[in-house]
Amino acid sequence: MKKIIVFGGGSVGASVAKILSDDGNDITLVDYNKDVLTELQEKMDIRTIHGLASHPSIQKAADAENCDMVIAVTGSDEVNMCACHVAKTIFNVPKRIARLRANEYLRVEDNFDKKFFSINEVISPNILLTNYVKNILDHPGAFQAFDFASGLVQALAATVLADGPLAGKKLSEFRNHMPNVDVKVVAIFRDKKSIIPKGDTVILPGDAVFFVGTKENMRFMSELRKATMEKASNVMIAGGGRVGSALAKRLESIYSLKLVEKNKHIAKEVSQQLSSCVVLNNDIAEENFLKNESIEKVDYFCAVTNDDQMNILSAKLAKDMGAKKTIAIVNKSSYRNLVFKEIDIVISPEDVTIGSLLASVRSSDIVRVHHLGFGDAEAMEIIVHGDSNTSKLVGKKILDLDLPDTIVIGSIVRDGTVILANKQTAINTGDHIIIFAITKKDIPKIEKMFQVNVGFF
Numbered sequence: 326m327k328k329i330i331v332f333g334g335g336s337v338g339a340s341v342a343k344i345l346s347d348d349g350n351d352i353t354l355v356d357y358n359k360d361v362l363t364e365l366q367e368k369m370d371i372r373t374i375h376g377l378a379s380h381p382s383i384q385k386a387a388d389a390e391n392c393d394m395v396i397a398v399t400g401s402d403e404v405n406m407c408a409c410h411v412a413k414t415i416f417n418v419p420k421r422i423a424r425l426r427a428n429e430y431l432r433v434e435d436n437f438d439k440k441f442f443s444i445n446e447v448i449s450p451n452i453l454l455t456n457y458v459k460n461i462l463d464h465p466g467a468f469q470a471f472d473f474a475s476g477l478v479q480a481l482a483a484t485v486l487a488d489g490p491l492a493g494k495k496l497s498e499f500r501n502h503m504p505n506v507d508v509k510v511v512a513i514f515r516d517k518k519s520i521i522p523k524g525d526t527v528i529l530p531g532d533a534v535f536f537v538g539t540k541e542n543m544r545f546m547s548e549l550r551k552a553t554m555e556k557a558s559n560v561m562i563a564g565g566g567r568v569g570s571a572l573a574k575r576l577e578s579i580y581s582l583k584l585v586e587k588n589k590h591i592a593k594e595v596s597q598q599l600s601s602c603v604v605l606n607n608d609i610a611e612e613n614f615l616k617n618e619s620i621e622k623v624d625y626f627c628a629v630t631n632d633d634q635m636n637i638l639s640a641k642l643a644k645d646m647g648a649k650k651t652i653a654i655v656n657k658s659s660y661r662n663l664v665f666k667e668i669d670i671v672i673s674p675e676d677v678t679i680g681s682l683l684a685s686v687r688s689s690d691i692v693r694v695h696h697l698g699f700g701d702a703e704a705m706e707i708i709v710h711g712d713s714n715t716s717k718l719v720g721k722k723i724l725d726l727d728l729p730d731t732i733v734i735g736s737i738v739r740d741g742t743v744i745l746a747n748k749q750t751a752i753n754t755g756d757h758i759i760i761f762a763i764t765k766k767d768i769p770k771i772e773k774m775f776q777v778n779v780g781f782f
Contacts, residue, residue, distance in 0.1 A: 329352055329392060330394070414443060420446075423448070428571055582603065585604075592605070640668045653672070
């Protein structure tokens with residue numbers, strides 16, 4: 326059990342506090358809004374402190390001098406930085422994590438050094454969302470795409486179409502349809518409920534299927550969709566804010582790219598930061614504008630403004646007018662549940678950010694955590710340590726671990742080589758295990774399984 330202080334009771338702070346509290350940690354949450362704290366106390370069993378996160382007296386009241394970690398996710402980058410600096414310099418808190426949104430704190434050329442503010446790890450939603458969207462664009466047909474082991478392993482998710490090659494087929498027949506594809510099905514969700522993937526499992530249209538494999542083998546993804554769905558070339562971004570500008574900078578050398586921003590000043594500023602991207606100052610929800618810009622030729626329309634309703638409206642309009650695929654960033658979960666069938670890919674910044682936070686918090690051996698978007702299901706990359714005397718894993722075959730059906734080991738990366746796991750695969754120290762947990766109750770089991778115990782024989 327860790328003693329952790331969360332600064333900020335917004336959607337990310339509240340979700341992280343709840344997850345870590347459910348994991349058995351001692352959580353204190355600090356926020357400046359009393360109404361927020363009252364609401365959180367009604368939902369979860371955590372200690373709350375009212376006040377500004379960067380004030381030493383508030384951190385003292387939160388018992389910072391005896392805590393293991395602080396997570397600063399308030400709405401202000403500057404408060405987050407200051408809170409981490411106070412936690413280190415006054416209370417000597419061992420680990421400090423800060424969420425920073427402004428691109429000015431993230432650009433290499435600006436020479437910002439997190440160490441000056443006593444920050445161990447920076448969580449950047451802009452970078453995380455940019456990487457997330459790029460991964461999806463790189464894999465036509467996928468609605469989620471995750472990298473593990475520095476890109477050696479990928480996990481992709483696709484919705485099975487009625488006319489696709491897997492619809493109505495048993496999972497055991499997968500290789501008959503794609504004999505040259507070496508991937509593993511690790512999870513299936515039907516109507517948002519998990520189905521344990523087995524050989525006799527029949528895949529139905531509408532199922533969300535998660536595959537894991539090497540980058541080379543994941544090129545098959547477009548075959549699961551319509552044959553006409555080729556690699557994207559034309560991309561339009563709605564919104565020139567922090568996420569939109571960061572995404573444009575990442576994509577402009579790869580795709581034929583247009584960015585649309587309604588605010589004239591922001592549009593001009595963004596255009597000066599980009600080279601080949603066409604920046605347009607206009608209303609993205611204007612039908613005539615989209616028609617004049619040949620929206621029907623756009624492969625991916627990405628709505629990434631700060632306004633959920635604008636993202637939903639513009640993405641739906643673009644879809645209705647012929648855009649092949651639409652992506653929308655939507656913060657409110659109630660909105661996501663309403664529109665997930667009308668927009669091709671709905672992205673939750675909260676889920677993307679929380680996954681990165683959990684990887685930093687849960688264990689030093691957990692390299693990556695990704696939320697699968699259904700219930701509490703997660704995918705994790707965890708490093709194996711110890712030997713046959715101190716580890717419950719080293720020297721054991723997966724068959725010997727007696728794992729429940731809700732825990733699936735997808736692959737193992739050993740010395741740079743990717744091994745698709747099966748029951749006879751043995752585990753070595755130093756292995757990077759890509760493991761999938763379908764339910765929240767499996768997380769403590771997995772963490773305990775990877776612990777090194779000197780007294781274990």
